C-alpha cells in the first residue's frame with residue numbers, strides 16, 4: 123500500500139432512522155435516543171489532497187441542492203480534518219472535495235457522512251493509522267450521527283446516538299426518498315419536541331425483530347419517529363408530502379431523522395421506481411430511490 127498517495131476518495135452513505143425514540147432532554151442539552159440506523163444507497167464522495175490551507179469544494183450529484191452547504195472552515199469536513207490533526211499532534215492541511223448525493227439539511231446525516239469520510243480519507247492520505255476506537259471517539263465529538271456513518275449497515279444507536287452497535291438485518295429494503303427544498307434545523311425540531319411533554323424514549327425492539335427476519339409487513343407497521351410530530355408542527359405542508367407518498371403506493375411513510383426529507387417504504391425495486399414516478403408527477407422534485415442496508419465509509423480511490 124503506497125503511503126505517498128496524492129489524493130484519496132472515500133464514499134460515505136446517508137442514513138435513515140427506522141425507529142427514533144427520543145427521551146426528555148439531558149443536562150448537557152442533548153436528548154437520550156433509542157434508535158435504529160440504516161445506511162442507504164445515497165452517497166457523498168469525499169476526495170482529499172494535501173494543501174497549504176484548508177479548503178472545501180462541493181459539487182452536486184444529480185438534482186441535489188447544494189446551496190446550503192458552507193464552503194468555509196465551519197464546514198464539518200474541515201472540523202473533522204482539524205480534529206484529526208490535533209489528535210495526532212501534526213500540522214497539516216488539506217483540500218477537501220465533496221460530491222454530494224445525500225440531500226442537504228434533510229435529516230439523512232449528509233454533513234455527518236462528509237465528516238466521517240474526511241476522517242477515513244485523511245487517515246489514509248497521511249498514513250496516520252488511527253485506531254478504530256480513536257476514530258469512533260473523534261467521530262462522536264463531531265456529531266451524534268458521525269460514528270454510525272463510519273460503521274454503516276444497520277445499527278442500534280443509544281446515548282445521544284453516538285453509541286452504535288451492529289444488529290441483524292436479513293432484508294434488502296427499498297425506499298423512496300422525497301427531499302424538501304427548505305431544510306429544517308435539527309436544533310429547532312428538538313426544541314419543538316421539548317415543548318410537547320416528552321416521555322422516556324420507546325425501545326427499538328419491534329423494529330429490530332422485524333429486521334432480523336426480514337418481515338416487510340411487520341417493519342411497515344413498526345416504523346416510528348418521535349421527531350415526526352414536532353417537525354410536522356413546524357412544517358405543516360409536509361403532511362401533503364406524506365399523503366402523496368401513500369397515494370403513490372408506499373406501504374408506510376416516515377420522516378427521516380429530524381426532517382424534512384420524507385421516506386416511503388415500498389415492496390421492491392420495481393415498486394420503488396413506480397412510486398418515484400408518481401411522486402414526480404405529483405410535483406415533488408429531487409425524488410430518488412434508495413436501498414439499504416449498505417456499507418459504511420469505505421475507500422473507493424487513491425492515486
Ligand code: C5P
Pocket residue numbers: 151152153154155264265266267281282283308309312
Ligand atoms: O450531535 P449533533 O451536532 O449532530 O446535534 C445537532 C443538534 O441536535 C444539537 O445541538 C442538539 O440541539 C440536537 N440533538 C439533541 N439530542 C441528540 C442529538 C442532537 O438534542 N441526541
